[in-house]
């Protein structure tokens with residue numbers, strides 16, 4: 550009659566996955582309005598009635614030219630701005646209106662990306678067990694994760710986690726949490742969705758606000774979604790990138806170098822001009838620690854790279870300190886060029902671009918098996934993920 554009760558250790562082993570978490574599907578989406586970077590200074594100063602601020606316009610033009618960006622997408626268009634002229638005034642109490650728009654638009658954009666990730670994964674949305682949703686536009690509860698779950702028809706038992714205001718490291722943090730969930734819950738399938746629209750932080754030009762001019766030159770809107778799970782079901786699921794190791798590092802004394810704050814006029818942010826150098830000085834230590842933990846001595850040029858393209862100078866500094874060959878950061882530079890910095894969402898676009906590049910590899914070309922994803926944001930926080938690309942991805 551019955552079997553002896555299992556020990557806690559046995560229960561725990563049965564609950565955990567056997568293998569590592571892996572990326573099983575990726576999808577991305579952007580709003581329809583696309584603005585060429587060369588046209589952005591004229592567009593921005595016209596729609597914000599700032600044409601008389603010629604020095605600021607000249608500065609924005611200089612930064613745009615050096616940004617490495619060709620075009621960006623944005624939810625906020627001229628019609629929406631005409632309906633909300635106070636959005637150009639940083640001091641007007643426009644937070645409620647911005648949150649109203651973002652509360653609908655952010656999960657809808659996420660749903661477009663997630664639908665593509667689910668189709669790429671190949672199983673029904675109802676088989677998703679966990680949802681991690683990251684945005685800097687969520688300032689309301691129930692929040693975007695709840696709305697996204699209902700737009701996708703996820704199960705009412707889906708376990709939801711909301712990450713707010715992680716800025717550009719939101720994608721990295723979400724993927725690391727998804728890895729933990731997938732490896733510690735046998736059979737778990739985690740949907741990660743990052744969705745950012747800059748409307749919450751859009752202002753007109755104003756003297757003495759260099760951060761605003763920098764932001765106007767760099768940021769764009771987009772959403773990225775990823776399905777993460779361990780022990781892929783054969784003939785149904787295909788691991789795109791296995792997640793071998795994850796870590797988070799905070800650079801001491803840099804609390805004030807990147808910051809974001811919600812106030813009555815929307816979101817204010819500060820990005821110091823030291824950021825590219827600070828990251829350049831700290832990324833190699835994070836990489837050495839990560840590969841030491843795996844017992845591997847890696848040569849940086851033997852890896853594939855998915856670096857958050859926070860700005861062209863960040864990629865330049867990292868390329869220089871690591872001695873990377875030309876083209877090693879091509880996926881990051883391509884995403885920066887075609888979409889700008891979409892905060893936490895951007896690394897998901899880079900992973901998707903890397904996957905595309907592997908699939909169309911040239912005949913006889915040897916591709917790195919191991920690689921790294923890194924994302925950065927307020928803190929200053931560095932997220933590091935060591936990835937392994939199984940052969941199945943390589944266009945065979």
Ligand SMILES: CCCCCCCCCCCCCCCCCC(=O)SCCNC(=O)CCNC(=O)[C@H](O)C(C)(C)COP(=O)(O)OP(=O)(O)OC[C@H]1O[C@@H](n2cnc3c(N)ncnc32)[C@H](O)[C@@H]1OP(=O)(O)O
Nearest residue numbers: 615621716717747750759764820821822824859860861862
């Ligand atoms: C269609 C889209 C709509 C957009 C809507 C916008 C709404 C914004 C929304 C924002 C959301 C904010 C979320 C915050 C999350 C943070 C997370 C991150 O990614 S962390 C972000 C990580 N990203 C970064 O940290 C950006 C990294 N930086 C770079 O990539 C480059 O420095 C560069 C491309 C900006 C300029 O190229 P470079 O070769 O350096 O060229 P030069 O040396 O010749 O300088 C040219 C001009 O740039 C100036 N300037 C430079 N830095 C800053 C600054 N921090 N500050 C101010 N100004 C700055 C410099 O003073 C000079 O001015 P001037 O003398 O001509 O008057």
